[in-house]
Amino acid sequence: MHEGVIILVTDRPDRSADLAAALRQVGTCEVVGTDERWTAIGAPLGIVSDLTLTRPEAVQCLKALEARYRGQPLPVIGLLRRATPDALRHAKSLGATVCLPAYVPPQSVAAALANQIEHTCPLSERLVVHGVARAGEALTGLLAEARAGSPIRMEAVEAGLDPILTAVQEGGLARWLDTVWTHDDATYQHCLLVAGLAAQFSLHLGFRQADRHRFVRAALVHDVGKARIPLPILNKPGRLDPDETAVMRTHAALGYDILKAGGECDELTLDAVRHHHEMLDGSGYPDGLSGAAVSDTVRLLTICDIYAALTERRPYKAPMPAAEAMGVLQGMHGKLEARLVETFGKAVA
Structure with a gap:
C-alpha cells in the first residue's frame, strides 16, 4: 500500500466501482469524471484514465491533466477501447505513460500502476518513461507506414535511439523491461524489449557510440515485416499451425x-532485419545461412531476440524466468555462439 492519492478518471460508471476497488489495494483512490479540470488536485500518486478518447470532453480533460503535471514523473495508465497504433499514439500524446486494453481485468490495471509507482524515481524513471515513449512513437509510426504501404521514414527511428540508450544506461535494464512489459501489443512490446536488450548488450561490450546506435537501430526495426502479416496470425494466442508458421x-x-x-x-x-532468425548450423530462415555467413550483428541480435521472446508477458502464457531463459539459450549448442551467450548472460544479470 502506497501513501498518496490515485485518481481514476472515467466515463464508465458501470466499471468504475470494480476498478476503484482494485486501485485501493495500491493507494487511496478518488474517482472523477471528464469535467475534472485538475486545478484543485495536488500531486497524485498516479492516474488511471478509463475514457473514450473519441469524445471531445475526454480529450479536453486529459489535455488539462497533461498541462497541469507536465515535466513531472507521473504514472498515467491509459485504458484503450481499441488498441490500435493510432489510438496508442493519441493516448501517448495526451500524457499516457503506459497503455492497456480496456478489457484488462481491474487487478491487472492496479498491478501495472503499482509497478509504475514502485519504480518511480525523479530522474531515472523519467528517463525510462521518456525513452519508452520516444521509441514507441518511432516504432508505431514505422509499423503504421509499413502496414499502409507508405514510404518508410527512418529519421523518426533515429530520434528514438538516444532516449533508449540513455534510459537503459541511467535507469537500468530492469526498469526498462518492467515498463515495456506493461504494454499489451505483442509486436510493439517485443521490439522495445529487443531494443533495450540490444542497448544493454552493446553497453556491456563497450561498443563505440556510433556502433551502439547502429545496433539499437537494427534491433528496434528488426520485426518491421510483421506489419504485413495478417492480424489473425500475428495476434493468435498460442502456437501457430504449420501453415500459419510458414x-x-x-x-x-x-x-x-x-x-x-x-x-x-x-x-x-538490412542484414539484421532479413537474417535475425538465421542459425549458425544452417537451420534458420529465410536463407539458411550457416557459419561465417552469419554476421556478428546477427549473432548478437538473435540472442537478444530469443531471450525477449522467452521472457515476454502474454495474456495466454506466463513469462519464462530469466534464469530459465538463459538456460534455453545455453542449450542451443551449434545454433548460437556460446561465447556470446555467456557474455549476454553477464550483461543482463
Whole structure:
C-alpha cells in the first residue's frame, strides 16, 4: 500500500466501482469524471484514465491533466477501447505513460500502476518513461507506414535511439523491461524489449557510440515485416499451425523488402532485419545461412531476440524466468555462439 492519492478518471460508471476497488489495494483512490479540470488536485500518486478518447470532453480533460503535471514523473495508465497504433499514439500524446486494453481485468490495471509507482524515481524513471515513449512513437509510426504501404521514414527511428540508450544506461535494464512489459501489443512490446536488450548488450561490450546506435537501430526495426502479416496470425494466442508458421516466417524477408523499398541503405540494418532468425548450423530462415555467413550483428541480435521472446508477458502464457531463459539459450549448442551467450548472460544479470 502506497501513501498518496490515485485518481481514476472515467466515463464508465458501470466499471468504475470494480476498478476503484482494485486501485485501493495500491493507494487511496478518488474517482472523477471528464469535467475534472485538475486545478484543485495536488500531486497524485498516479492516474488511471478509463475514457473514450473519441469524445471531445475526454480529450479536453486529459489535455488539462497533461498541462497541469507536465515535466513531472507521473504514472498515467491509459485504458484503450481499441488498441490500435493510432489510438496508442493519441493516448501517448495526451500524457499516457503506459497503455492497456480496456478489457484488462481491474487487478491487472492496479498491478501495472503499482509497478509504475514502485519504480518511480525523479530522474531515472523519467528517463525510462521518456525513452519508452520516444521509441514507441518511432516504432508505431514505422509499423503504421509499413502496414499502409507508405514510404518508410527512418529519421523518426533515429530520434528514438538516444532516449533508449540513455534510459537503459541511467535507469537500468530492469526498469526498462518492467515498463515495456506493461504494454499489451505483442509486436510493439517485443521490439522495445529487443531494443533495450540490444542497448544493454552493446553497453556491456563497450561498443563505440556510433556502433551502439547502429545496433539499437537494427534491433528496434528488426520485426518491421510483421506489419504485413495478417492480424489473425500475428495476434493468435498460442502456437501457430504449420501453415500459419510458414506465413509468419515470411516477415524477415518482408521487412528487408519494406526497408529496401523505402530507401534504407545501411547494410547492417538490412542484414539484421532479413537474417535475425538465421542459425549458425544452417537451420534458420529465410536463407539458411550457416557459419561465417552469419554476421556478428546477427549473432548478437538473435540472442537478444530469443531471450525477449522467452521472457515476454502474454495474456495466454506466463513469462519464462530469466534464469530459465538463459538456460534455453545455453542449450542451443551449434545454433548460437556460446561465447556470446555467456557474455549476454553477464550483461543482463
